[in-house]
Amino acid sequence: MAKKKYYxxxxxxxxxxxxxxxxxxxxxxxxxxxxxxxSTLEEAERAYSSPAHEYIGRDTKNxxxxxxxxxxxxxxxxxxxxxxxxxPGMMEYRGVFIxxxxxxxxxxxxxxxxxxxxxxxxxxGLALLKQKNIDLPIYSDSRNALLWIKQKSxxxxxxxxxxxxQLFEYINRAEKWLRENSFSTELLKWETDKWGEIPADFGRK
Numbered sequence: 001m002a003k004k005k006y007y008x009x010x011x012x013x014x015x016x017x018x019x020x021x022x023x024x025x026x027x028x029x030x031x032x033x034x035x036x037x038x039s040t041l042e043e044a045e046r047a048y049s050s051p052a053h054e055y056i057g058r059d060t061k062n063x064x065x066x067x068x069x070x071x072x073x074x075x076x077x078x079x080x081x082x083x084x085x086x087x088p089g090m091m092e093y094r095g096v097f098i099x100x101x102x103x104x105x106x107x108x109x110x111x112x113x114x115x116x117x118x119x120x121x122x123x124x125g126l127a128l129l130k131q132k133n134i135d136l137p138i139y140s141d142s143r144n145a146l147l148w149i150k151q152k153s154x155x156x157x158x159x160x161x162x163x164x165x166q167l168f169e170y171i172n173r174a175e176k177w178l179r180e181n182s183f184s185t186e187l188l189k190w191e192t193d194k195w196g197e198i199p200a201d202f203g204r205k
Contacts (some may be wrong), residue, residue: 035100094121
């Protein structure tokens, strides 16, 4: 479970301190915003009483890599990634908001492959954003998964058997969602060679 965080919005719909990501997101969606997450209310209050430039741009854990420029990476975006212990093996995936490092969703572990996890993570992100009517781009570092999304089909070679049956039920559900739903979400390739590991990376390499 993600730790409790407090969100300072210096510039947005209504500037202030918010105690949940959902409240913060309402204030920053669709506008040029300045905001950042803090671990304690005291830190957030201190930051809110100070100029935003004293805090925005500082390197923090799970934030945008320091070698990436503001022009390179869209911070108001979702990053997704998967990890697998063995391939196939126990797989999990998650989505992280780039601007704050906040984990938005997490699924698994379940028996599968890394590519399947990357595919399911993108679909999970697409479905969540559409459900909440939020317009954010999604970054993935998997060319295969991005291609599968375009094709609306998970082209895995993993055998469907007793061990993988549950996973294939999720795959079928994801493919069905892609066939039956339109979306305007921009899907972007995370350039690992240029920017370092994607913010949703599990850090197991």
